[in-house]
Amino acid sequence: MLTRLHNIVQDVVASGKFAEQLQIIVVEVNKALGTEVCSVYLMNPMRSGYIMAANQGLNQDVVGQISLGLDEGLVGLVGRRAEPINLEDATKHPRYYYMPGLGEEAFNAFLGVPIIHHREVLGVLVVQQRAKRRFDESEEAFLVTLSVQLASVVSHAQATGGISALSGSDYPAQDVMFKGVPGSPGISQGVAVVIQPVASLDGVVDREVDDVTAELQILDKAVESVRADISRISEQFSGSLPREELALFDAYLHMLDDEAIPGDIRDRIRRGQWAQGALKQVIREHVRRFEQMEDSYLRERGADVKDLGLRVLSYLQDIRTKKIHFPENTILVAEDVTPGMLASIPAERLKGVVSIKGSGNSHVAILAQALGVPAVMGALDVPIFEIENQSLIIDGYYGEVFVNPSPGLSNQYNDLIDEEKEFTQELDLLKNLRCVTRDGWRVRLWVNIGLSGDISRSLDRGAEGIGLFRTEIPFMSKDRFPTEEEQRVIYRHHMEAFEPRTVTMRTLDVGGDKPLAYFPITEENPFLGWRGIRVTLDHPEIFLVQVRAMIKANVGLECLLRIMLPMISSVTEVDEAQRLIDQAYDEVLEEGLQVKRPSVGVMIEVPSAVYQSRLLARKVDFLAVGSNDLTQYMLAVDRNNPRVAELYSESHPAVLKAMREVARSAHAEGKFIGCCGEVAGTPAGAILLMAMGYQVLSMNATNLPRVKWVLRNVKRRDARRMLARVLKMETTAEIKAYMQGELIAAGLGRVVPSHHK
Numbered sequence: 129m130l131t132r133l134h135n136i137v138q139d140v141v142a143s144g145k146f147a148e149q150l151q152i153i154v155v156e157v158n159k160a161l162g163t164e165v166c167s168v169y170l171m172n173p174m175r176s177g178y179i180m181a182a183n184q185g186l187n188q189d190v191v192g193q194i195s196l197g198l199d200e201g202l203v204g205l206v207g208r209r210a211e212p213i214n215l216e217d218a219t220k221h222p223r224y225y226y227m228p229g230l231g232e233e234a235f236n237a238f239l240g241v242p243i244i245h246h247r248e249v250l251g252v253l254v255v256q257q258r259a260k261r262r263f264d265e266s267e268e269a270f271l272v273t274l275s276v277q278l279a280s281v282v283s284h285a286q287a288t289g290g291i292s293a294l295s296g297s298d299y300p301a302q303d304v305m306f307k308g309v310p311g312s313p314g315i316s317q318g319v320a321v322v323i324q325p326v327a328s329l330d331g332v333v334d335r336e337v338d339d340v341t342a343e344l345q346i347l348d349k350a351v352e353s354v355r356a357d358i359s360r361i362s363e364q365f366s367g368s369l370p371r372e373e374l375a376l377f378d379a380y381l382h383m384l385d386d387e388a389i390p391g392d393i394r395d396r397i398r399r400g401q402w403a404q405g406a407l408k409q410v411i412r413e414h415v416r417r418f419e420q421m422e423d424s425y426l427r428e429r430g431a432d433v434k435d436l437g438l439r440v441l442s443y444l445q446d447i448r449t450k451k452i453h454f455p456e457n458t459i460l461v462a463e464d465v466t467p468g469m470l471a472s473i474p475a476e477r478l479k480g481v482v483s484i485k486g487s488g489n490s491h492v493a494i495l496a497q498a499l500g501v502p503a504v505m506g507a508l509d510v511p512i513f514e515i516e517n518q519s520l521i522i523d524g525y526y527g528e529v530f531v532n533p534s535p536g537l538s539n540q541y542n543d544l545i546d547e548e549k550e551f552t553q554e555l556d557l558l559k560n561l562r563c564v565t566r567d568g569w570r571v572r573l574w575v576n577i578g579l580s581g582d583i584s585r586s587l588d589r590g591a592e593g594i595g596l597f598r599t600e601i602p603f604m605s606k607d608r609f610p611t612e613e614e615q616r617v618i619y620r621h622h623m624e625a626f627e628p629r630t631v632t633m634r635t636l637d638v639g640g641d642k643p644l645a646y647f648p649i650t651e652e653n654p655f656l657g658w659r660g661i662r663v664t665l666d667h668p669e670i671f672l673v674q675v676r677a678m679i680k681a682n683v684g685l686e687c688l689l690r691i692m693l694p695m696i697s698s699v700t701e702v703d704e705a706q707r708l709i710d711q712a713y714d715e716v717l718e719e720g721l722q723v724k725r726p727s728v729g730v731m732i733e734v735p736s737a738v739y740q741s742r743l744l745a746r747k748v749d750f751l752a753v754g755s756n757d758l759t760q761y762m763l764a765v766d767r768n769n770p771r772v773a774e775l776y777s778e779s780h781p782a783v784l785k786a787m788r789e790v791a792r793s794a795h796a797e798g799k800f801i802g803c804c805g806e807v808a809g810t811p812a813g814a815i816l817l818m819a820m821g822y823q824v825l826s827m828n829a830t831n832l833p834r835v836k837w838v839l840r841n842v843k844r845r846d847a848r849r850m851l852a853r854v855l856k857m858e859t860t861a862e863i864k865a866y867m868q869g870e871l872i873a874a875g876l877g878r879v880v881p882s883h884h885k
Contacts, residue, residue, distance in 0.1 A: 133277070158185065167180065178198075205223045216262045239263040239268060242275065255267075311505035312496035314500070318522075320482075320520050346403050347440075392410045403444055465482075470495055481501060503524055504524060519532055599633055615677035631688070635664055636670065689724070697737055750799055752824075753790055787817070801821065806827070
């Protein structure tokens with residue numbers, strides 16, 4: 129049965145037209161279950177009922193003609209209940225509905241299962257039989273499993289008008305929304321331009337050759353052509369991207385060095401494999417290594433390697449890339465967007481990016497942010513090859529993609545885009561003003577930073593300091609641990625740029641989703657394993673070098689250096705880290721350098737730290753809540769997984785109560801308290817954190833002006849009233865609705881996108 133199920137799904141996916149896919153389903157299900165009738169009913173475009181989309185065993189002339197109301201007949205009952213209904217004699221059921229001309233009156237046994245995609249009923253799959261009997265459990269399980277497998281196919285047809293075409297409806301599929309994860313903030317409307325690699329590694333066969341020299345020459349010529357292409361792309365971006373982002377293209381060129389990927393390919397050729405086969409083998413091995421890594425950042429490098437391989441293969445096969453027309457409002461759509469694809473589009477025409485794969489940590493997302501282009505990553509269900517040239521709206525704030533927007537929705541978003549531009553110009557006037565509430569409560573707005581290019585963006589938006597410097601980024605850009613001096617230079621660059629502002633540096637936070645290529649960590653459950661402070665305490669030689677580099681970078685500067693310890697789960701870890709920091713500081717002084725002692729704090733990211741937060745506060749100078757990981761661990765939700773994205777919410781009642789508890793602990797011990805998670809960069813989150821008494825909010829630089837505007841236009845007294853109400857609420861939805869209502873009522877609705885009001 130499992131093999132039959134697999135074959136049906138494979139046949140459906142391989143078929144191009146939706147009507148053909150449905151016919152395959154009804155025919156093959158009849159064969160698999162030995163039934164006499166199989167039918168598919170799908171929700172109509174107006175969502176007012178179901179249409180007969182396909183059948184095998186009944187009157188074929190009624191396909192696309194017969195429709196049922198949402199609560200009509202047994203099909204309507206299956207859809208309403210969203211569960212299977214299995215009847216021995218359907219004609220005796222009170223919801224049985226006779227439809228003349230269909231020919232089902234001769235059939236008694238009935239089994240209907242809903243087709244559900246992301247909690248939404250899209251249709252009903254039905255089998256029937258003349259004999260009166262209940263279908264057994266295995267048959268019901270088979271049909272349920274098949275409906276789950278086929279739900280995405282129906283969803284794609286819903287988005288691209290396939291269902292409308294079945295019924296000859298005049299209503300095209302409009303405003304169909306697909307969910308991904310935010311990659312780069314902003315909103316854009318445009319036309320989908322789908323780019324796919326012109327060469328396919330899957331089509332390359334292994335072949336032995338006699339003329340090894342000729343194959344080596346062919347490879348060399350192809351590699352040099354690709355190197356020339358990448359150099360041209362780098363030159364094209366040189367005027368619009370910071371040095372840190374441009375380093376990506378240098379990394380591409382390094383991968384094409386003789387001792388790197390081409391060297392491995394040449395080894396295969398010398399063993400007798402032809403150039404294309406050798407390329408395929410080497411690229412697949414490299415990609416497989418990257419894809420097995422837990423770190424989302426490093427997994428993305430597998431896409432880079434594959435992109436390079438396909439470029440070389442294109443030259444090996446002498447394939448000419450087809451000329452793609454890029455309209456003025458191009459939204460790039462691809463299975464796996466690469467930097468090379470971004471570079472192929474004139475910068476003034478690129479208005480947005482949608483990638484089926486990838487996350488907010490990918491290089492493409494970082495490049496999109498640097499270019500100021502909205503991006504949605506991990507949009508798993510977008511029917512990529514069926515939306516070519518269709519109108520799209522992408523919302524990089526919420527990770528949403530709308531296909532074929534209606535005039536109403538399009539006008540709504542156009543108004544929103546215009547409001548955004550006008551509002552942004554007004555926010556620029558706040559750059560040099562302090563963040564103080566209307567009743568005098570001071571809040572410091574700092575930034576989370578990782579790349580050199582973030583410095584100018586942060587200062588341009590009025591950042592008052594660095595609340596989180598992700599020191600793992602420089603580690604990830606190398607093929608070995610950076611030396612103490614290399615680290616000192618990087619840290620000094622950031623400190624000088626922010627002088628005399630406070631700079632908070634997190635010690636190396638690797639493991640979990642951030643392992644290093646040259647320091648692999650393989651675990652069954654990496655998020656609960658060897659990561660953060662656990663790694664560096666086990667390797668004091670790494671920790672001491674980094675802390676010394678931080679302290680030395682602060683020599684002669686007024687800015688306050690704060691060292692922050694990640695993934696703390698016990699007091700013992702703090703004691704051990706403090707001892708090592710003391711040792712590093714003493715060693716710096718012994719070298720004859722005069723420098724202030726750094727402040728030391730801990731990140732509250734796991735539940736155990738929440739409940740020991742007062743003890744931790746006694747041992748350090750400050751506490752900082754890392755709300756992203758805290759939310760992930762408290763709710764047991766992978767925040768990079770779009771499948772469970774709706775479950776991840778920093779507005780969850782449990783998360784807010786935990787953050788309030790940490791603030792109370794810090795206040796009780798007279799210690800500084802801040803938050804450096806995404807919640808700090810949202811207007812509603814900033815208000816609630818301010819009400820809890822958080823003195824520092826650290827966020828993405830893009831969000832800083834909005835948060836400042838909101839906090840400067842509220843009173844802390846009103847914020848505390850909101851907080852008191854929120855802490856009594858039971859659900860995330862209730863909290864979000866209440867806070868949005870409060871923002872609008874206070875005249876602050878400009879920070880609430882109109883489509884979410």
